[in-house]
Amino acid sequence: MPSKVVDALKDSFKDNVTVLSDNGVEDVIVLSDKKLLKEAAKLIKKIHDIVFLITVVDRNPTFEIGYVFSNYVDKSILNLRVNIMQDDLSIDSITSVFPSADWEEREAYDMFGIKFNGHPSLKRILLPEDWPGHPLRKDFKVTDDVRNWTGLDLKF
Template structure:
């Protein structure tokens, strides 16, 4: 088992211009990278025998809205079942170029995580096999986990198109309720 700092060092040695920062907080190490060579870095982490990150634990988005130069990050939590070590990779995604390469061809389990990140933050995953909403209705406008998404709105202006239809169906279904 390698320590996370050692793994971060290997990534930095192999991709010195792509690694922007390495941080540690409460024993967890994060490697912040530029998004351009994400796929290459992830394939390296997956296919290198001494690393062999065969399990994508989680993938999520973060919106820094005005706190960083690049507004978004996509965060990958990787684990090696064989070696029992882990690392966190953070790829920066600018608001004006809000896309990043999909890793579904490396870890099939990334499929739904990438769809959720797209649905909630609007980050597009290049090469994703089926990039569409997963939590919100297809005709939903906006991305609910963005910091600029309104917390409260005038429903007349921002009402979901399917809202009235859904209420009508729910009312009709009350007839069939078991009491």
């Protein structure tokens, strides 16, 4: 069931937007150009209040970022998906539009190394700040170096 937001998105972004109907219940909107993300977020903000989930999937060589928006009124859900290439892992931050995206974007940066341009403080959230590498990428291997890394200057 296409909602008002989907129509509005289609109107303003024309053929940059495609709608996938995976299961027939919830539509997944794919945004083809990552530069349009911030505009799309501003449009979505008129209807939806929060982004409560940001997912990243490493489909080598593309990274698929999924945003899940929702609102407090009718609890409807909007899925937005953006594909970015591995050699340019950066995307606009939507923290200025949706403040709840702050920690989600930090987590995505922590686990996948995606740079969010314009994020207020883009640092690691779960791992220590001097941790080498981004562990949820496909090319990351858990070696002995990783297992034994403590980052501590041990005295004994």
